[in-house]
Amino acid sequence: MYSPYFESHFNIITSLTRLLTTSANYVLEGVGFETIQKDYHSIKIGYSKGITVNPSCLGWAVMSFWVAFVSANKGSLSYKLKWVLFGLTSVILLNIIRIALIAVANHANWRTITSLDHHQTFNVASYVCIAILIGGYVNVQKKYERIHRAGEVSEIIGIR
Template identity: 30%
Template sequence: MPGTTIIWKQGHILEENLKENDIAFWINKHNRYSDLVAQEEVERMQNIRRQTLKPNLFGSPDERTAWLKQLWWQLPRYVRPALYFSYRMIFQLGIFEGRTSVIFHFLQGFWFRLVVDIKIDELLKNKQKQASTNQISPFKFALKFVMLFLVLYYFNILFLGVTSPGNHYSSFLATHLNYIEGLRSLLLSCSALIISWLGFDVIHNHIDLLVAGKGAIRLAYDCLGLAIMSFVTAFVFAYPKKLRQKLMFLIPAILGIQLLNVTRLVLLALFWNRKANKVIDHHTLFNIILYILLMISLYFWIKHNHHRKDTIAETNLPVSA
């Protein structure tokens, strides 16, 4: 009756899944189970998964099962299915239980365990292949990083040359595709906007910014941050990670660099006294601060990827006895 608890102390509970009378259903079911068992054993080899019970041959039934499982894991693969099948057929007298029983012992005691061992080897090979693929070669990374950095760095210098009046000047590039001039104008416009919000009168053109009563600053090519942006772009794309992970770090990093650059321009325009601060090179000081912040960010970006992989591996399956 609903809501009534019955305590049954005598008798046996017989479970019969009629679907398993169909051999195709039985094989498909055990094929799925073999995936889980193989994955579990591989995780035990890697010390990701551990037994929650202390193995003890003379302990409780669960402790004895844990001991037998531990013994099974230590047996050589491909040999243990044959040993287990022989044990069931000879010592448990399965050979005398009829044709259906022999077929069941063969499928459940030998075939299933053999499939598990085959899948264990496949998982180990795939993990080894993946590890070798994802392994970072210092020489390969350094070479790729240097090449990308040189390409980006000197491309900016070359582009600056062809968009500046001179022998190789290109009016089309200077007029329509001049990203260097666009970045300079954007930085000056943002700096002027912030200064005006602070209550100062400010004007600017494509290269200079003037604050009333404070003086003027000139935004030269080497103050645009193109070198450090080339550095971080080369490093991120040379490092072996997925493109999505690279872009998720690179875009905020570049925006952060230019945000700090705007902050520097605002502070220089309002507080920098060129005559009183001849000893301090604000450009060098700013680059040192930027590179320190960038190195710290790259360190945590790299560590976060390794930590994420370890976390996924550890939480893939629940711990069992």
């Protein structure tokens, strides 16, 4: 069943693609490049090759992994929501930087960057970022649990 209303108002893929390319466009213009963005999923500098962002470039697997990790661990709903938003924002920012860098590499003919498998490189960088986030999440959670346990012990023995 197709709904034009849902297509235009709840299309998450188009919205995320537009967010990534428009943000990369602002970054590139902010550092002095003249960009062309003919549609929501492509961006280029001048008349260079540019970059086209398709749904597999959005980082769904990495973002899903992060949300699943946070959801499966301890913590209050507000604590988990903060970490989910922080992690998703980190992955999205990394993706914006990637898109801008690929556009610059295509414009400047940087063979070392243009010859890379961008999807795989982004996945590796994203999972390194996620590993750092996991370390932060676990450390903060352990600190909270130590403080919480110390509070319970002091109440049991009558120290306030």
